[in-house]
Amino acid sequence: MKVIFVGPSLPDARRFVAEDMIIRPPATQGDVRLAVDEGARAIGLIDGAFEYVAPVWHKEILYGLSKGVAIFGAASMGALRAAECHTFGMTGIGEIFKAYAAETLVDDADVALLHGPEELGYVAITIPMVNVDATLARCCADGLVSDREARWLKEIARSLFFKVRSWNTIVRNCPQISNTRTEELLRILNNNYVDQKKADAIALIEALRRSDGRSPPPSFVLNQTSLWSDG
Template sequence: MKIIFAGPSLPDAASLAGEAVRVLPPATQGDVLAQVEQGANVIGLIDGGFEYAAPVWHKEILHALSLGVTVLGAASMGALRAAECHPFGMIGIGRIFEDYRTGRLVDDAAVALMHAPSALGSKPLTIPLVNVGATLDAMADSGLLAAGLRERLEDAANAIFFKKRTWRAIVEQCAGIVEPDRPQLLVTLLSNSIDQKRIDALELLKAVQDARDIRSNADLPWKLHSTAFRTRSAL
């Protein structure tokens, strides 16, 4: 059985996954463990809850890995957990994972965004910092940003709470721009916007689709010690 946990990073995951991959809502604490106990052989973690529910616990990922389950992470909560658990065998995918793994990104708030409820398709409503960074990098490389403007835009984005961060809010808060230039800058940002979370999530989905639906028997260089984590009420 193959599972992916997806939400605003890949709202259309169910229509893209195919019959061999089951798509579940963003994971919270205990969800990975539950799928392992139900027979999952491959688990792709993209999105996860964090604000109103306890997030996916590292120990349940390690438990899955200790049983030979292939666990992959990308884009959002998956990238965070993969950066933390890749030394133990979790597979990280995409630019966002690499940025966390190498220390280019440190703050987990860089992947946070506000989105519509699942009943309305989990559509992203604000812009996460990882998408801001990817967009500004590409525009700077293409010569679309004047000297110093990239840094000012990034500073403005960092100063805005994730539930209020939109391209319009970033442009309005950016220092050093004369008012007549703001509308055109907004148009340029919108037309060149890069959804890095979606790019990474699609890469993970492809990896899950291509993975063998079987648990590995490979010996691990570490041992998961028995603790009381599986009996905790939250799980």
């Protein structure tokens, strides 16, 4: 059995998963352990809830790894946990994971966005900072946005709370951008949008598809504590 926790990073995940993959909503604390105890041999962690509930605990990831379960992380909460746990055997996938692992990114909020509920397909309402960075990088490479403009826009984007960050709020709050350039920039950014979270989520699903559900023997001992027991 393969279990994948996914939501707003890839709302249409069912288009990409294999028949042996079970889709579950964004993980909260205890969900990874439950999947392990239910017999999952491979787990893909993409999305996880965090604001109003306890997030996925590192200890439950280590628990799964100690049981020989292959655990992959990418795109969002999965990229964060993989960057923190890859030295213990968790497999990180994608550009966002690489940036956190290299400490090019350090702010957990860079993957956060405001989105609708599962019933409405997790529709994105705001833009995560990682997608801002990826979009501006592409636009600069294609000569559509200057390096200076990209720097200005990144500074504004990073200053905005993730629940209000959109191209409109970013561009219109940038004092260096002229009124005549504003509409052109909005068109460029919307037409050349890079959804890095989606790309990394798809890459994780492909890795999960290829996984035989076995991970190397753990290189650590999972200690029992007053807050954690395998029993």
